[in-house]
Amino acid sequence: MSGFVGGNGGSTATGTAGTTGAAGATGSTGGVGVTGAAGATDTAGTSGAAGGSTMGAAGRGGSAGGAGASGTPDGGVSTCEVGDAGSATGPSFVDLSVLASGFPEHEGETAFLVTRVAGDQVLGTGSARVTGGAFMFRFPKGYKLSANQEILWLFDEDGDGLCREGDGDHTGYVFVNASDSPPPGGLEVAISDNHARTTSRGFSFCNNTPFGDMLDMDITGIGFDAHNGRTVHLVTRTIANGAVFGSGDATIEGGGFAFHLRKGFQRFTYQEIFFFIDIDGDGRCASETDHTGYVLTPAFTPTMNMPVKMQVMDNHVALSARGASVCAVMNGCQLAP
Ligand SMILES: [Ca+2]
Ligand SMILES: [Ca+2]
Numbered sequence: 194m195s196g197f198v199g200g201n202g203g204s205t206a207t208g209t210a211g212t213t214g215a216a217g218a219t220g221s222t223g224g225v226g227v228t229g230a231a232g233a234t235d236t237a238g239t240s241g242a243a244g245g246s247t248m249g250a251a252g253r254g255g256s257a258g259g260a261g262a263s264g265t266p267d268g269g270v271s272t273c274e275v276g277d278a279g280s281a282t283g284p285s286f287v288d289l290s291v292l293a294s295g296f297p298e299h300e301g302e303t304a305f306l307v308t309r310v311a312g313d314q315v316l317g318t319g320s321a322r323v324t325g326g327a328f329m330f331r332f333p334k335g336y337k338l339s340a341n342q343e344i345l346w347l348f349d350e351d352g353d354g355l356c357r358e359g360d361g362d363h364t365g366y367v368f369v370n371a372s373d374s375p376p377p378g379g380l381e382v383a384i385s386d387n388h389a390r391t392t393s394r395g396f397s398f399c400n401n402t403p404f405g406d407m408l409d410m411d412i413t414g415i416g417f418d419a420h421n422g423r424t425v426h427l428v429t430r431t432i433a434n435g436a437v438f439g440s441g442d443a444t445i446e447g448g449g450f451a452f453h454l455r456k457g458f459q460r461f462t463y464q465e466i467f468f469f470i471d472i473d474g475d476g477r478c479a480s481e482t483d484h485t486g487y488v489l490t491p492a493f494t495p496t497m498n499m500p501v502k503m504q505v506m507d508n509h510v511a512l513s514a515r516g517a518s519v520c521a522v523m524n525g526c527q528l529a530p
Contacts, residue, residue, distance in 0.1 A: 288379030307405030356399035418448035
């Protein structure tokens with residue numbers, strides 16, 4: 194089996210990278226592919242197992258939402274669209290669905306998918322398992338109107354997160370021509386197992402660098418002693434369109450927690466981290482009850498395939514840098530930038 198099975202043991206809670214897509218549909222239950230069950234063996238192809246975790250549930254996810262577009266914030270769907278400053282003037286996004294067929298060669302394997310504005314900003318990541326030679330994946334708000342866009346995918350045979358010649362890794366690529374009037378339901382793009390290894394501009398993406406510019410992310414919480422035994426729910430997303438690149442849950446022990454998010458961070462970018470301590474334990478974020486937090490990453494730009502390391506503290510921040518409610522995001526809103 195290929196794919197991005199976590200398996201990082203010890204005290205690391207493992208969430209998933211790029212989970213914004215397929216999962217969102219069922220709201221509070223999260224659904225397949227949002228985050229990994231502790232000890233799971235990648236049945237959805239997207240989850241990391243946290244073997245021997247001493248930090249409690251690892252990446253159980255879903256309950257915190259945040260990983261789909263379908264959850265509703267405290268005030269209903271409409272408030273999803275008003276949180277981030279600039280939503281009135283920013284670019285518009287619609288859903289992007291990938292319909293894949295002709296992949297019998299990869300039956301049972303997991304494809305890691307990235308969509309981005311051509312050569313630039315990642316607007317969605319995710320994983321899907323090939324069943325019957327086919328799979329489907331939806332990127333919520335994953336298509337930017339009037340933009341040339343790319344979809345690339347990787348079957349990572351050796352699981353190192355890179356595409357390398359000689360590893361047996363398989364990739365593919367499609368170029369999505371700019372469209373300013375996609376169908377109401379969003380854009381649908383059919384792909385097949387084309388084994389492409391370069392972009393339309395001739396740039397190789399099987400080049401031993403982090404695939405699609407996505408790095409792992411390690412997040413450590415410290416100074417949470419007042420919350421020992423509580424559950425922390427965490428999401429990291431791109432500012433570009435609010436697509437969630439990683440999420441998970443962990444139990445706070447010894448005043449801290451840790452997440453390892455596979456492919457959870459795009460190089461060169463400032464990325465948002467939202468979290469809350471679920472004081473009343475109902476799995477939902479409420480500003481009056483629960484303790485929220487927020488921080489931006491640095492625009493980490495390593496040349497190697499190494500994780501970005503972030504430390505978060507109990508900062509009680511309730512709004513993002515652009516005025517989005519932490520609770521709205523944690524409850525499943527993909528706020529429009
Ligand atoms: Ca590889
Ligand atoms: Ca709560």
